[in-house]
Amino acid sequence: MRTVVWQSLSKEQQASVLERPAITEGANITAAVAEVIAQVRRDGDQALRELTAKFDKASPETIRVSEQEIEAASARLSENMKQALDQAYTNIAKFHKAQIPQPIKVETMPGVVCEQTTRPINTVGLYIPGGSAPLPSTVLMLGVPAQIAGCRKVVLCSPPPIADEILYVAKLCQIDEVYNVGGGQAIAAMAYGTESVAKVDKIFGPGNAYVTEAKRQVSNDFRGAAIDMPAGPSEVMVIADETADPDFIAADLLSQAEHGPDSQVVLVTPSPVLADQVTEAVKTQLSVLSRAATAEKALASSLVIISESMTQAISISNFYGPEHLIVQTRNPRELLPLLDNAGSIFLGSWSPESAGDYASGTNHVLPTYGYTRTYSSLGLADFSKRMTVQELSAEGLRGLAPTVVAMAEAEGLDAHKRAVTIRVEKLNQVES
Amino acid sequence: MRTVVWQSLSKEQQASVLERPAITEGANITAAVAEVIAQVRRDGDQALRELTAKFDKASPETIRVSEQEIEAASARLSENMKQALDQAYTNIAKFHKAQIPQPIKVETMPGVVCEQTTRPINTVGLYIPGGSAPLPSTVLMLGVPAQIAGCRKVVLCSPPPIADEILYVAKLCQIDEVYNVGGGQAIAAMAYGTESVAKVDKIFGPGNAYVTEAKRQVSNDFRGAAIDMPAGPSEVMVIADETADPDFIAADLLSQAEHGPDSQVVLVTPSPVLADQVTEAVKTQLSVLSRAATAEKALASSLVIISESMTQAISISNFYGPEHLIVQTRNPRELLPLLDNAGSIFLGSWSPESAGDYASGTNHVLPTYGYTRTYSSLGLADFSKRMTVQELSAEGLRGLAPTVVAMAEAEGLDAHKRAVTIRVEKLNQVES
Known part of the structure; x- marks a missing residue:
């Protein structure tokens, strides 16, 4: 981790140290994805089978996962795991239910009544990436708000073989159809529909560069589908003072760093002593991590910023606009009104990011890459749309x-x- | 107006008669806009002066409109006009104030507190097109929610010369800076900033094909700016039964048709008698309109659909997803729960679209082109972002x-x- 003293930097240097690495997809990804989309639109299920064999080295019997397979997956899961997923489901549902909006009705002038009413988006598609480990938490973060918003049809795509944990959560969230399809072909299938895959109005979920590019392409076509938000590498910023526990901060920085080599990890503190303690603690904790190699790569480009004051630390955070913002200071709640441009804020020593990543109730799908200035933490509103209504009387x-x-x-x-x-x-x- | 009987059409014909004309920008607009954006980023104010001279044939003394000019414009305006704009401002402000969200705070488990808090988007840019007549109503529809959301800096671009009505409303809405800049160069200036024009986080407002393309391009660049929503030609659908007044419906269809030759105008009714009456009334009323030529072009591609029943009329509307939906039936309010995918709904005989276009209180910036399935009527939420917060106690x-x-x-x-x-x-x- 590199340490810089904010005051010693010029304006340009300050902007430069916090600049995010450019996402350069390259024309080859754009063209490859366009070809996949064209193939799926042309050949439907047949294209999905071919692309799944090619990219996922898999040939599932059916594109749609059967009810029996979902039941069997649930039966295989340990009681301990089910209990954890159930608890997370309960908390996430509780927080998202609290987001159900009240209808608005105002008489702006005598006899002129204006209303705002909310309707669920009818059909939504959830994308869950594959990879070395399953991501049931992401199914919860997308499936729970879709369920509570009342979307009429919710479908899910994930590259085969789909893990038992994912199928179990899909059942919890009453997802209507689950498909053995991943990558850009999954996005294309949900945007345009195939014989087996339902066409949806809006697509949600994370993914690799191909998935991100496919989402961009289908959302630029009015016959395609809307998407949740632009994607970028995950980020955490920690604001801390000398009262913070350096071991906790080190653990939080590392839990961001293990996501991937492009994870952005920044600590801002007015205390040089704490900065040193955290740097040391990171080294110590890193040695015992299973994903140490990944974390180490992310840490190589990560930053410790010594600020002049807590006020300056806050303005650095508001300027950077982190996806996750952890505040470990004497009185974190007092700082809240001053904090802006953050996806999700974690207050105090007992609120690690991983609580929100999994199970406290907040959504872990958050704007990254500085989009916190204009985009919101994923919530019920993203699965709904607001319509206005007016009714005037003759006198109105x-x-x-x-x-x-x-x-x-x-x-x-x-x-x-x-x-x-x-x-x-x-x-x-x-x-x- | 072409009349079709819905039941007599095949599924494909039904989809085809309601299909919107493709928006084909053409590669030349894309390239021309990219060049304008590059020029503004490179040469700043100098580029704005050159492009304004070239496209608007204007050379305003300063790019920013001075306070004195705004005061002088207000002084020139008639009392009658000021009163109308003040009344519209009051109604729109009342409806948008009612949209201020309550903060959410939930204890999902003992000691696990999750919150949702809303912050204004810091800086926003409003674009107001020029043309044959000024559009003060659009300034109200963008400026009022920006003001009520509490955006820290609100700027406005419009091609010179800027009408007195626009400057007066800009003052009403406490817009911070007004610039004599139009077209793609205005979008570029607000997205990236110049010596005179402030860089903003998000850009709102309608415009021609060049403006729309510029908004698309800057929103695809993370260093650019977010935008309000995708744009398309304006649309109205009227659902009516035999109790409706054909003169009122004809007037509503025509007020949509006069917007432009690409306006989409559709009447759906189970009453063939009403269909004929409306067609006749349109002809009669058309003859006295100042913009008859424009309206006539739009009407040439417009549609009267005879449905089998009111239930079928509603499902046709939900399938089409109109920007504006006018319901003139015996009991319009009873149909409301069944209506979906509409930008704004006008209930009953005394609620013409023009009430909402100008002054009832609802916003006239609405999703078009079928985007009503996933996008919302513009509102306070578009000038704000939602952040989540969590605080766990040790026990939590x-x-x-x-x-x-x-x-x-x-x-x-x-x-x-x-x-x-x-x-x-x-x-x-x-x-x-």
């Missing part, structure tokens, strides 16, 4: 008419004006 | 630990587990 229209008429005249929209005046004239006729 | 962490440990083990993330166990071990040490 009469009261509003002069305003609409004057504005329509200013904007030169004659028919807009007449849609109001023709009604008012009829009202006047009826009355006279 | 102890209670959650077994769940996190089991899941981290399943996912093979050792350091995630240790971030929890290292804390529990310290707790146990302290206690023993």
